[in-house]
Amino acid sequence: MRKVEIIGYGTCLPENTVEFDGQIRYRVGEGEKETQLTLAEKAAEKALKKAALSIEDIDLIVSASAVGVQPIPCTAALIHEKIAMGTDIPAMDINTTCTSFITAVDTISYLIDAGRYENVLIVSSELASCGLNPNQKESYELFSDGAAAVVLTGCTDSKSEILYGMQATWSEGVHATEIRGGLTGMHPRCHDESNKEDYLFDMKGIDVLSLAAKKLPLMFTAFLEHSSLTVNDIDCVVPHQASKALGLIMKKMNIPYEKYIDTVSLYGNMVSASVPVTFCNAIDEGRIQKGDVVLLCGTAAGLTTNFLAMRY
Amino acid sequence: MRKVEIIGYGTCLPENTVEFDGQIRYRVGEGEKETQLTLAEKAAEKALKKAALSIEDIDLIVSASAVGVQPIPCTAALIHEKIAMGTDIPAMDINTTCTSFITAVDTISYLIDAGRYENVLIVSSELASCGLNPNQKESYELFSDGAAAVVLTGCTDSKSEILYGMQATWSEGVHATEIRGGLTGMHPRCHDESNKEDYLFDMKGIDVLSLAAKKLPLMFTAFLEHSSLTVNDIDCVVPHQASKALGLIMKKMNIPYEKYIDTVSLYGNMVSASVPVTFCNAIDEGRIQKGDVVLLCGTAAGLTTNFLAMRY
Numbered sequence: 051m052r053k054v055e056i057i058g059y060g061t062c063l064p065e066n067t068v069e070f071d072g073q074i075r076y077r078v079g080e081g082e083k084e085t086q087l088t089l090a091e092k093a094a095e096k097a098l099k100k101a102a103l104s105i106e107d108i109d110l111i112v113s114a115s116a117v118g119v120q121p122i123p124c125t126a127a128l129i130h131e132k133i134a135m136g137t138d139i140p141a142m143d144i145n146t147t148c149t150s151f152i153t154a155v156d157t158i159s160y161l162i163d164a165g166r167y168e169n170v171l172i173v174s175s176e177l178a179s180c181g182l183n184p185n186q187k188e189s190y191e192l193f194s195d196g197a198a199a200v201v202l203t204g205c206t207d208s209k210s211e212i213l214y215g216m217q218a219t220w221s222e223g224v225h226a227t228e229i230r231g232g233l234t235g236m237h238p239r240c241h242d243e244s245n246k247e248d249y250l251f252d253m254k255g256i257d258v259l260s261l262a263a264k265k266l267p268l269m270f271t272a273f274l275e276h277s278s279l280t281v282n283d284i285d286c287v288v289p290h291q292a293s294k295a296l297g298l299i300m301k302k303m304n305i306p307y308e309k310y311i312d313t314v315s316l317y318g319n320m321v322s323a324s325v326p327v328t329f330c331n332a333i334d335e336g337r338i339q340k341g342d343v344v345l346l347c348g349t350a351a352g353l354t355t356n357f358l359a360m361r362y
Numbered sequence: 363m364r365k366v367e368i369i370g371y372g373t374c375l376p377e378n379t380v381e382f383d384g385q386i387r388y389r390v391g392e393g394e395k396e397t398q399l400t401l402a403e404k405a406a407e408k409a410l411k412k413a414a415l416s417i418e419d420i421d422l423i424v425s426a427s428a429v430g431v432q433p434i435p436c437t438a439a440l441i442h443e444k445i446a447m448g449t450d451i452p453a454m455d456i457n458t459t460c461t462s463f464i465t466a467v468d469t470i471s472y473l474i475d476a477g478r479y480e481n482v483l484i485v486s487s488e489l490a491s492c493g494l495n496p497n498q499k500e501s502y503e504l505f506s507d508g509a510a511a512v513v514l515t516g517c518t519d520s521k522s523e524i525l526y527g528m529q530a531t532w533s534e535g536v537h538a539t540e541i542r543g544g545l546t547g548m549h550p551r552c553h554d555e556s557n558k559e560d561y562l563f564d565m566k567g568i569d570v571l572s573l574a575a576k577k578l579p580l581m582f583t584a585f586l587e588h589s590s591l592t593v594n595d596i597d598c599v600v601p602h603q604a605s606k607a608l609g610l611i612m613k614k615m616n617i618p619y620e621k622y623i624d625t626v627s628l629y630g631n632m633v634s635a636s637v638p639v640t641f642c643n644a645i646d647e648g649r650i651q652k653g654d655v656v657l658l659c660g661t662a663a664g665l666t667t668n669f670l671a672m673r674y
Contacts, residue, residue: 086546111531117433120548121493121541122563123663124428124457130664131533138581140529141664142465143457145436153454160472164364166527177546181433215478217452219423221443229433231550234398234489236432238543238550238561249550251434269450351435352442352453 052163055210056362058103058201059330060096062089062175063194063317070191075318077179078195086119089197090175091132097171097199105134108201109167114154114174116147116321116351117181121233129173146217147227148290148350150174150322152358155202155346156215162204173199176321181229183250192293193251194318198326209341213359214277218269223353226257259295262349263302270303273357279343281305284359286338290348291317291324299349311337324348338362364475367522368674370415370513371642372408374401374487375506375629382503387630389491390507398431401509402487403444409483409511417446420513421479426466426486428459428633428663429493433545441485458529459539460602460662462486462634464670467514467658468527474516485511488633493541495562504605505563506630510638521653525671526589530581535665538569571607574661575614582615585669591655593617596671598650602660603629603636611661623649636660650674 066079078084090113098105111134113126120128126141134141146153151174158170175197182190205211230236231249241249274280287310289296300310311328320327325346332338339362346358378391390396402425410417423446425438432440438453446453458465463486470482487509494502517523542548543561553561586592599622601608612622623640632639637658644650651674658670 116436118545121429121544123459123536123540123666127459127531127533127536127664127666130531131536134531135533138530138532141458141531141533141666142469142529143455145455145457146453147435147439157454157469157473160476160478161469164472164476166472180546180549217454218450219439219442219446219453220450221439221447221453224435224439224443228435232433232544233430234492237492238553239558241550241553246551352439354435354439354453 052159052212053205054159054162054212055203055205055208056200057203058097058101059199059333060093060100061196061198061327061330062092063196073315073318076194076196078177086175086177087128087132089195090129090173093175093197093199094129094133094171094173097201101201103169103201106137108139108169108171110170111139111141112154112158112170112172113143114150114172114322115176116145116150117176146350146354146356147352148321148324149348149354149356151326152346152348152356153217156358158202159212162202168204170202171199172202173197174322174326176323178321181251183247183252185247186253188255189251189253192319194320196320196323196327198323198330200326209361211361213279213361215358216273216276217354217356219352219354220261220265221352223258223261226254226261226353227351228252255293258353261353262299266299266355267302269355270357277359279359283343284309284345285342286311286332287345287347288325288329288332291319291328292349293319364471364524365517366471366474366524367515367517367520368512369515370409370413371511371645372405372412373508373510373639373642374404375508385627385630388506388508390489398487398489399440399444401507402441402485405487405509405511406441406445406483406485409513413513415481415513418449420451420481420483422482423451423453424466424470424482424484425455426462426484426634427488428457428462429488458662458666458668459664460633460636461660461666461668463638464658464660464668465529468670470514471524474514480516482514483511484514485509486634486638488635490633493563495559495564497559498565500567501563501565504631506632508632508635508639510635510642512638521673523673525591525673527670528585528588529666529668531664531666532573532577533664535570535573538566538665539663540564567605570665573665574611578611578667579614581667582669589671591671595655596621596657597654598623598644599657599659600637600641600644603631603640604661605631
């Protein structure tokens with residue numbers, strides 16, 4: 051049990067929306083000034099305000115995003131420039147693609163519990179629209195841009211805590227979800243008409259789904275066993291809003307409809323920002339209350355899967 | 363004190379070398395099959411062999427590199443494909459640019475100490491040569507490609523331990539070291555003749571040096587105070603091999619010449635791989651012995667600085 055508490059949270063979605071078959075997607079519009087960093091900055095400011103803290107109270111800034119802003123430096127340093135310039139606050143990136151937020155909370159909670167840091171700002175921000183491929187209808191119509199931030203704090207008098215975390219990576223699926231070009235594997239100077247799709251998001255949806263359907267139920271069974279939790283103990287499941295197949299995967303894991311949140315039609319898949327945006331909205335809507343047992347979970351490119359149970 | 367021990371380590375440098383004014387640099391040659399991932403794979407295999415472990419004994423794979431191989435998925439998942447396919451081993455990236463290795467050891471040691479993981483493979487691999495700008499002589503002649511890996515393990519009967527860690531980020535220097543293009547800030551499709559240098563490494567050496575010279579001595583004083591260590595207590599300082607100015611910075615910190623390792627002329631700056639490659643070589647050469655107090659330190663793009671004292 052790691053004694054940590056989320057004492058502040060905030061989200062920021064682009065103002066511009068688009069619709070595909072009645073499904074709403076948030077995307078930074080052409081010529082608008084919103085960027086991955088402005089979304090991150092606004093979400094972070096809201097989280098600090100909710101926590102009634104100023105940036106000087108923060109001991110660590112973590113960027114928990116899939117795709118960065120620049121190859122160098124890390125995204126957390128660029129967020130630092132927006133919100134913490136002039137301070138000594140350390141900044142680091144933690145990345146497991148779509149589940150980066152869960153991995154960051156899971157990992158950093160150990161450092162808070164051990165007393166290394168007291169207040170940690172974790173920010174997930176994504177500009178998915180920047181890398182979508184119009185020739186891949188499924189993913190082109192699925193993703194949204196967005197950001198969310200939380201302040202994770204050590205606690206002694208609250209009931210809040212991390213109950214159990216588990217992660218697995220199955221690299222059989224490593225090429226089922228990727229953007230191949232942009233870094234050392236394929237430098238931007240090689241970009242041309244013949245390979246331009248290599249620099250865009252490429253998802254083999256069926257492959258991801260079949261690998262996830264095969265692996266997830268077994269892993270979830272192991273998770274429940276190791277954590278000594280039952281599905282009944284869990285008040286709310288906050289899954290990564292991966293796709294319209296979310297309900298199918300939840301069914302495979304025997305999680306009843308009333309336990310989990312599915313907002314794919316309202317927000318789409320915001321990559322790493324999906325889990326924290328869904329989480330923050332659920333708190334605001336009263337669906338998650340203080341003291342509730344919440345399961346954050348999701349499947350990410352890799353293929354990586356995370357489960358993290360916490361008492362909120 | 364976190365009871366962890368490095369029980370295996372290995373490095374891999376490209377076969378090809380180049381020379382500038384008698385200084386050796388390791389760089390993957392044109393048309394050769396070495397990549398960031400083959401370097402990572404070989405370093406990881408050596409580390410496992412030295413630790414007398416097989417991949418099934420590893421509980422977590424961490425990629426602690428500055429620049430990734432692909433925007434999606436994270437580099438650790440791509441390393442997983444090379445060395446751990448078919449296993450469930452979780453994979454994650456930790457990134458603070460050049461000091462990623464130090465941040466990873468510092469962070470993950472808490473998880474090992476708390477019993478979450480027993481054996482963690484940490485890999486830093488870089489293909490710096492891929493993004494150098496021939497028009498910036500200073501950095502063009504400075505960098506090498508390379509990789510290093512360690513197995514970090516929980517220990518009870520060894521004297522090994524992490525003594526103290528400290529990190530700071532000063533985003534006043536965030537644009538002094540960068541590669542601006544390749545991700546969401548500047549998509550590869552925007553690459554053209556007029557902006558091609560934005561997709562290459564850009565270092566304002568004087569700015570980095572003057573900020574580091576101003577900040578580092580104060581931070582090091584604080585580090586010694588908080589860790590209750592003196593310079594005399596430290597047997598060996600393994601600094602990031604940032605540049606030829608390394609000696610200057612060590613002098614500012616009052617670290618005598620015989621305490622620190624300077625191999626810039628032999629290897630250049632290997633980005634995140636510099637610290638672990640220097641560390642591994644120092645062990646092989648007998649300069650670091652079991653039980654020695656070692657200080658890993660370095661300044662990274664961000665500007666981020668890390669200090670980590672451990673009993674090896």
